[in-house]
Amino acid sequence: MKKKLIFILLLSNLFCLGQTIRKYSNEFLNIGVDAAALGMSNAVTAQTADVNSSYWNPAGLLHMEDQQLSVMHASYFANIAQYDYAAFGMPIDNRSAWGVSVIRFGVDDILNTTQLIDTQGNIDYNRISLFSTADYAFTFSYARALPVDGFNYGVNAKIIRRVIGNFASSWGVGFDIGAQFESSNDWKFGLLLRDVTTTYNTWTINEEEYEKIKNAVPGENQELPETTEITAPKAQFGISKKYIFHYDYSLVAATNLNMQFTQTNDLISTKMVSIDPAIGFEFGYTDLAFLRAGVGNFQQITQIDNTSKLSFQPNIGIGFKYKGIQIDYALTDLGNQSAALYSNVFSLKIDFGAFRR
Template sequence: MKKSLLIISCLFTLLSNSQTIRKYSNEFLSIGVDAAALGMSNAVTAQTSDVNSGYWNPAGLLKLEDKQFSLMHANYFANIAQYDYAGFAMPIDDRSALGVSLIRFGVDDILNTTQLIDNQGNIDYNRISLFSTADYALTVSYARKLPLDGINYGVNAKVIHRIIGDFASSWGFGFDIGIQYESDNEWLFGLMLRDITTTYNTWIINEEEYQKIKDAVPGENQELPETSEVTLPKAQLGIAKKYIFRYDYSLTAAANLNMQFARTNDIISSDIVSIDPALGFEFGYVDLVFLRAGVGNFQKITQIDDSNKLSFQPNIGLGFKYKGIQVDYALTDLGDQSAALYSNIFSLKVDFDVFR
């Protein structure tokens, strides 16, 4: 009972202790999609070119030749949290493309024991119920070629819905814009600007339910949480190059600079911008088998003696592609290599060209 009350109370404490401008709002949108990209430590801003480009850089949708859809499922925190993604994209004509995707990150079947004990001290287990806390993001992507050779751009419009059972819910809206450029010598460059107008979330607190947990933790949750939050802009700058060896072998090398416009624990940090680099590699054989590796999430961690330790996150992955059907696997986690258990990520991508 105490554990369930504490979970509910903590959810509200996170809301109430944050300021109106929350630098880390909607962080579930920073996890990433597609096991192929996760295996390369998300260093795909420049070369993404499939249905998952709606997430990584919508400009990449213009490289689609036919309709595609993608699915991904992952478990985090010892299977407590479920992360699901589905995407669909299609070319409109030779100069534009359209995509739509849905992300859900949630914890289900949380015990609600706020009504277990009544005012008289009587215990009734029939008053125990279950609830979920979940974050949803629906994204519509549009991409178009510019009159300049080799330059494409794309725009995302996203709707965010977050719920904490019957206790609270929020709606948010935001926009992203992405650009890709391919040089004459086949170097690829990409820029992704997330939440360019800042993304606003407005919370609706169920005051009746809130009163039931107000005193769950003494001294906490005495006032209603803030009802608005703002996600600050982020940027990813990428570069990539694909090399072909003896016709059958390929090697794609990619690098990203992930930027947040605030001071963080990233390896490069200032009051104006903080930068976290990421490197990714993909080795392919006859466009059939792929081996991937990457390293990223470089963080400076302050030790108990005030010294700094450099932390990083390595990832690996494997993929198979046959007649338009691609299955990918990645071994990754949400933080650095020592902060959380690694998770096995699987994703499926189908190119409708296989049905022609």
């Protein structure tokens, strides 16, 4: 039943393409990667410093000392949607580094019931088929140190591929620019401009399949949908600092300001910019075990009685690192504290340099 509902929603999404050029797309790229970062509510723009920086801030790739590999898996919406991520990165020299990553967010084995009833009006279950819908992102990253001490910058080039069975598919291209600065007293600052040039997705509609489904709503959607989506630029600004206690204990405190240049339901919302803050903490013991917590996704929700309610999303996580292998876990969600469908996220990171020492 849930997958039938998803199929209906997907068809509605396809039909909605025909109304206007949509300003919001590629939302799967806002979920996040790496259980360590998710456990801190994604407040890592300033201090990200490993292979996962290709997602969070490409400038952080410059902190890698050797080749690194990272993989992650998560299930959302009661295991209906699967989210997978893999990344590889390595330094080029002592002033530059590169990385590559891939993300897949998909729902598989969805029932296609558009042909359930034959031309004679009979129900024939043999006419049901299965299909998948999936979003892919392929990212190529480059980072370099600036001549000014403490300043790094990075660039992402993204290729977006989105597929809805054999009904429709799209390609898109976008770019991100990031920068980091570390002061002499260990304060870290980071800035990421996502989709800085605006990301365009161009859809191709299978006209033969569209003919079969366009009458799902009688008298509506008789024209072929428009085929362009845009993803508007966003900005993320972060600050963090690491404190060391008695040599063995550490605490990282970090905050992010996630900005959209439009009016939304974010905690701070104006016609010019809307800001959703996030706060994260990581407590570490001898760089071996980690405990993380964070809160973010603050939204002003309008209730049925027109009153306003503030919702937020708490996250927690743990991690272990030993001889170049790091395993992290996060308990997180796509929604807020009132939703019950929390997800278990696991990630693995391997630093190949530890095996060469």
